[in-house]
Each structure stands twice: as C-alpha cells, then as structure tokens.
Amino acid sequence: MNADDDILARRLAVTLAQAATALPGPPDGALGAVRRRFDRRRRRLRLATAAAMACVALATAATVAGPYLGLRPSPAAPPDGAIDLWTLDVAERNPGLRDRIDAYDRDSGVGVRLSTFGNDAYKTVLAAPWPDPAPDVYENWGGASLAGPVRAGRAADLTDAVAERPEVAGALLPGVLAGARVDGRLYGLPMTGVQPVVLFYHKKLFADAGLSPPRTYADLLRAVDVFRDRGVTPLALAGGERWPALMYLAYLTDRLGGADVSAAVAAGRPGAWRQPALARAAALCQELVRHGAFGDTADVLRYDSGDASRSLADGRAAMQVMGSWEYGSQLHSDPAFAARDLGWVPFPTVAGGAGDAADLVGVPANYLTVDARSPYRAEAVDFLLRTVTSDRYLDGLLEAGEVPAVRDLEPRLAGRPHADFARFAHGLAAAAPSFTLVWDQALPPAVAGELLDRTAQLFRLEITPEAFVAAMAATG
Known part of the structure; x- marks a missing residue:
C-alpha cells in the first residue's frame, strides 16, 4: 500500500466509524442482532485491506452517514x-x-x-x-x-x-x-x-480442582500442571494479538528485578534490555509455555473478538492475565458468570525477586x-x-x-452490585508503590512493534531468552 492509499484507507476508516456511530440505537429483536453483528465485524476490520474493502462498505453505509459524507444532514447529528x-x-x-x-x-x-x-x-x-x-x-x-x-x-x-x-x-x-x-x-x-493487569480465574474450576488462586509463581505453575492434566487450558492467552503475552513478560520482569528495572525499560534507557531480570523473566515465560500453560489454541485466540474471555467464562480455560477491563467485558458479555464465578487476585510474586508485591503493571x-x-x-x-x-x-x-x-471512591459504591471488584482494583491503584505503563504503550511505536514481534517469537519458542534480549538491546 503506497502513501496515498494509506491516507485514503485511514480517511475511509474514520468515515465508517462516524457512519456506524450515527446509526440509531438498535431495537429489541432481529434488527438489534444485525447491528451487534455489524459492530463485531467493524471491530475486526483490518486497515491493511481497508483501501479495497472500505469502498464497498462505504456504499452500504452511505444511507446512514449523511452528516459525514456531505449528504442530507441527519436530524440527530450535532451542528456543523x-x-x-x-x-x-x-x-x-x-x-x-x-x-x-x-x-x-x-x-x-x-x-x-x-x-x-x-x-x-x-x-x-x-x-x-x-x-x-x-x-x-x-x-x-x-x-x-x-x-x-x-x-x-x-x-x-x-x-x-x-x-x-x-x-x-x-x-x-x-x-x-x-x-x-x-x-x-x-x-x-x-x-x-x-486499569491494573491482574489474574482473573474461574472460581468453580478452582473449587472442583481443590485449588486456591495462585499467589506465587510456584502456585501458578502448580495450577498449570493440575488444569492441564484435567483437560482444561490453564491460561487463556489471546496470542492472535501480540500484546496479551507481553503482560507476562513485563510483570515477571518487575517481580524479579523491581520497579526500577521496569521503569528503565518503559523509559527506553540505555542498557535497560540487558538487565539480568529480563532474561530470567523471558525464561519463566518459556517455562510456562513448555508446561502447556496456554493450550493449543493460543496462536489463534483474539481478545478484541472476545475469544479468550469466552474461553474463561465457559470453563474451557481456568485463568486469564488481563487488564481490569476484563471485568467490564465479562459483565457486558456474560453477567451471570461475572456475578457468580469470576474471581481475581494480584499477579503472582516470584520467590527471591526484588520486586514489591504491590507494584502494578497495566494502564x-x-x-x-x-x-x-x-x-x-x-x-x-x-x-x-x-x-x-x-x-x-x-x-x-x-x-x-x-x-x-x-x-474518594467508597461513597459511590453504596448499593452497587460491582463494589467488590471496584474496591479491589481501586485499592491496588491507590496503594501501588509503582504503576508501570504496559511497555507496548510506553515505548515509541517502532520499538514497541519490535518488542511485540520478539515477544511472539519468545512464546512460540522460536528464540531463546538470550536472543530475545540481544534483539531488543539492538533497538537502542
């Protein structure tokens, strides 16, 4: 795609987003289902093919996109x-x-x-x-x-x-x-x-297995082995999108090396990638992979489409490391599961690590x-x-x-059905000595892209921890 095509694709993507937003709210029944399917497909749109696909979609959207395409204004649209x-x-x-x-x-x-x-x-x-x-x-x-x-x-x-x-x-x-x-x-x-990243888990699966939610990396590894042997994917990982795997690497680095190591990476400081905690964290990530922590479908699961979250809700997976937005996703898609069987704990600690157990990674x-x-x-x-x-x-x-x-959140929680999770996440954020922004957002786009690519290779066991560190150190 050349520069002109890229600009056109981006403009069309904006127009389609505005057109979709202009759609009236769906009524109950079949029309609502159609709109929900449209919304899901819109979220899955890939900009790489937008220059071709958007022209077709634009023709369909034109009847409802008047205020954005220079056509007859919609009475519900804001003024010019x-x-x-x-x-x-x-x-x-x-x-x-x-x-x-x-x-x-x-x-x-x-x-x-x-x-x-x-x-x-x-x-x-x-x-x-x-x-x-x-x-x-x-x-x-x-x-x-x-x-x-x-x-x-x-x-x-x-x-x-x-x-x-x-x-x-x-x-x-x-x-x-x-x-x-x-x-x-x-x-x-x-x-x-x-939005701290935490470990969500399926309460019933843990109760059936006689396990408590993991508080340490050793607990996590033990739970992985138990659930694998029971035919349950231990950890839902949306490997079809690269960023969920990075959460493991960032948290394990923090737990091993402490907040200063994490901050050095997030700030792109010279020599940050060569810190020993990074190679050790990469090795622990691969240990999880070799134990079968992520099952056989991690490379195709996606988060934006809800695949990974559904696998947790329907009991195909026992846990998921994800940002606190996962609670809202489950509440939106499966409120019965969110109310009954969704549990949460902080990301596990690592024995002998220099990190503070209260440190957070997330947004x-x-x-x-x-x-x-x-x-x-x-x-x-x-x-x-x-x-x-x-x-x-x-x-x-x-x-x-x-x-x-x-x-001051507590006064707002009175009588609310979701108060337990709100208190949990708010307490973590208010008490955290360090709250490190996830690395793919903290780093410049070129470095973040390289990091996501190398992390995917790390989790596919295509490169060693040492090769991962060397590749990232070469970015500057």
Missing part, C-alpha cells in the same frame, strides 16, 4: 461546528459519556460528535502522519502515545486550565494524573477507570487529550473539565464495570 471526539469502541459501554455529550450539546451550543474504533484500527488511524481529518479530542494511553503528539504540537497543555479548577485535580488520583504528564506538564485527563488510565490545533480548542478543554469528574460520568464508569480514578 462540532467537537470531533475519537475513542476506542469500549467507550460506548459508559452511559455517562453519552449523557455528558448530550448535556454539552444542549448547554453550550457546540456539538460533540463521537466516533469509535476497534483497538487495531485506532492505532493505525492515529499513527503518524497526523490524521486528516483530525479529531479535536482523542483517546490515548499516555506514554509514547501521548509524548508523540505533544512533540508534534498536537496536544494542548492542560496544566493551567486544571489548576484553575481545583475540584477536578483534587478529585483524581495523583498517580493516574502523572500518566498524562510530559516534561512535567499535563496533557490529558483520565477517560477510563484505573493507569486511558486519557482524553485536546488537539492543540483544534479550532474548538477552548470548547474542547471546557468539555473535558465538565465531563471527566462529573457525577454522571463517574457513575457511568461504575455501571460499565470500570473503577473511576478518583481519590
């Missing part, structure tokens, strides 16, 4: 001067977001137009060069996904605006706000809840950032300040199974 807000599609689970958008449309006279994307498509659409058309507000993970736009002048400095609204800054966990700082300045506000939060070149910059900043700590928005996060990144 609208703040374009781009997020991942999981944002749709927060009913408070739509409520706040509607309120801002009504009260400010400036519309907010939400476009949502699947994970892989979103990363491609936001890749350099900056997309055209560009969003006014966009979701990001902090780390390199925020530092790049800051350096390119596509992120508005929110430091002074937030300082003038102490009720906003004072409500949020300082450790989460730190994830949106670049060179000491603030460029984002948390859109999601706190402190996903952030909303305003494009510094937006013609609606002032309005967009105002929208963020009104939204992210509002009662309706925070309550919406809780309804979606997320854990708001606020200091």
